[in-house]
Ligand SMILES: Cc1ncc(C[n+]2csc(CCOP(=O)(O)OP(=O)(O)O)c2C)c(N)n1
Ligand code: SF4
């Protein structure tokens with residue numbers, strides 16, 4: 001067992017990235033993720049890596065485009081307004097099938113919003129954000145241990161599938177401190193050699209990385225079909241979630257990220273009260289883990305979605321459930337945080353409704 | 365100098381730290397707008413930076429812009445309402461990093477707007493990261509070994525750079541670190557607005573300003589920093605006047 | 607236990623939270639910490655929130671603290687009403703002239719700033735407060751805090767280690783404890 005270290009999420013993220021051999025970071029200051037560029041500014045020089053404070057998030061993501069094309073493991077980080085600026089670049093990187101890691105420590109929006117934590121960028125992360133039919137792998141840690149572990153994995157997913165990976169956190173995850181074991185990096189996959197990078201054509205034919213497909217001979221349609229095949233493969237191969245007390249659960253709470261851990265506390269308390277509650281907590285929201293919902297639907301009478309936004313995550317939950325059970329909602333945007341009490345209250349309410357439903361059924 | 369509160373300045377306490385230069389510059393802009401009698405036809409643009417709450421202090425129309433985009437937003441306003449007075453108020457990160465493209469192109473088009481550029485050599489609002497105008501060797505939270513160690517290049521001299529363009533009609537660099545400088549700044553701001561009123565084109569006043577909080581200096585030391593260190597790198601004076 | 611530590615910026619609020627967290631970590635307890643950030647920091651009071659628990663910690667932010675360590679008057683005014691019934695309030699009597707008012711919570715009184723002054727280092731008032739807190743709550747072992755202080759300061763500045771430890775020891779001894787009046791009946 002490696003020793004536990006105590007750092008803020010933003011700082012731990014830097015340590016994990018460096019452990020995973022990330023050697024290029026570009027970013028632009030924005031609260032609540034400033035500790036990332038600040039720590040990178042002295043950690044990267046120590047390990048022979050590159051730190052650049054870019055002139056904007058647009059510049060930062062384009063620096064990654066170049067660094068990735070040149071073969072470096074690379075990362076950028078920001079928070080909501082800055083991630084909006086990166087969308088164009090993300091679309092290009094996805095189109096060119098280059099690996100990189102993008103971290104979003106979300107804050108309240110829309111607009112300049114505020115600097116409290118939020119999950120308002122869910123749609124942006126999993127449904128596009130930039131233009132065109134592309135997908136990101138979107139990882140959603142809830143504890144600092146998960147943040148560390150998923151950051152190590154993020155670079156492997158990116159290299160293995162040649163696709164941008166997003167770590168979707170929020171201001172709390174970035175700002176909170178919690179002990180975590182700093183495991184040494186071990187690759188998740190047998191990684192293919194990077195035979196696409198541009199490092200000078202000495203001894204080989206020149207290579208091109210491009211996203212413009214004008215001529216019919218190299219049809220953009222074909223390119224899109226190829227991308228879709230890759231995305232379908234990711235959907236078959238990636239499914240990350242925690243299932244807690246779902247086997248006999250009648251009320252299943254589901255949430256990701258920070259609300260996911262708060263919900264777990266509420267579910268534990270509900271169990272202590274004798275209520276049959278359970279939790280499904282995705283650790284990756286694209287690809288979305290469908291199986292635990294399919295399993296839970298057999299027993300569960302109702303579901304409860306908790307999110308720090310106005311009803312985005314709930315749409316994917318309903319799709320996973322194919323609308324076979326009622327889905328209650330607890331969520332607000334703009335920097336609202338759920339409390340264990342609020343979630344517990346909803347569970348009690350739904351459990352009571354289940355009971356009532358049962359009684360009327362018997363009467364009939 | 366007059367100590368009456370200008371009409372264009374609201375009667376509220378600012379959120380700025382003790383010794384910050386923003387409050388002084390706000391006051392000077394407000395005084396000039398009063399003197400010129402243009403308050404009711406002036407539209408200001410607020411940046412993202414410590415001055416984001418400009419609308420809390422300035423008693424005229426204000427639009428809050430995305431980070432770095434005020435010159436583009438001001439262009440839009442001015443083109444639609446050419447007889448109004450439009451100004452931007454921007455920090456160094458806003459104007460010379462994320463918004464440099466907007467700055468250069470508004471200047472090059474000779475957009476008939478006035479830019480008030482508060483250069484405090486640091487990112488104030490986000491807690492003291494390196495700015496494009498941070499001095500060589502200056503400590504910041506993202507240049508912990510002093511600027512210049514990680515290939516950041518040197519401080520950008522905005523007035524000198526813009527003076528190479530044909531668009532701008534008036535460029536001057538001033539400071540707010542001595543009473544004399546404050547008087548000079550007020551004159552420069554007045555002139556910049558007058559240029560706009562006369563339809564001469566793009567005017568910009570760069571104001572060297574104090575940020576004691578993020579420089580980790582006392583207000584008195586911060587004033588000395590401007591007078592001794594910043595003025596040496598950013599010489600005061602008129603860079604263009606036509 | 608959910609703890610809020612609050613005071614002026616510069617009183618070592620964050621450091622105090624850090625030390626509690628490190629001491630708890632040494633004892634293999636679960637712990638989370640959060641400090642105020644961004645614009646919240648402007649204008650005087652800083653605060654940190656620390657949770658120490660034997661169980662997995664679900665919710666990392668603190669709305670109703672079980673204990674508040676307040677190092678100045680504005681922090682007392684702000685956080686006293688939030689403390690859970692039957693909870694605990696530690697007051698730096700050197701800088702608090704009014705209150706505390708509540709009697710349904712345990713109270714610890716320690717002249718933290720005077721202790722620090724007597725040691726010739728104003729900055730260590732937080733450690734005196736921490737000493738008093740640890741003595742009366744036994745949340746973490748005294749020895750774990752001493753170790754955490756040594757871990758944090760030893761490399762950089764051995765002299766600081768000594769004065770911080772001295773303040774901690776003084777805090778352990780020089781505090782008064784007042785039990786809550788009928789706290790049990792007021793628990794929700
Ligand atoms: C797209 C985007 N990126 C980053 C930020 C975060 N941010 C807010 S203010 C600021 C820098 C402010 O510095 P400056 O313009 O020099 O103004 P000052 O506070 O020093 O007056 C940054 C990076 C943001 N709001 N939006
Ligand atoms: S941080 Fe600096 S620029 Fe911002 S208000 Fe304080 S002194 Fe002024």
Ligand SMILES: [Mg+2]
Nearest residue numbers: 455456486488
């Ligand atoms: Mg600035």
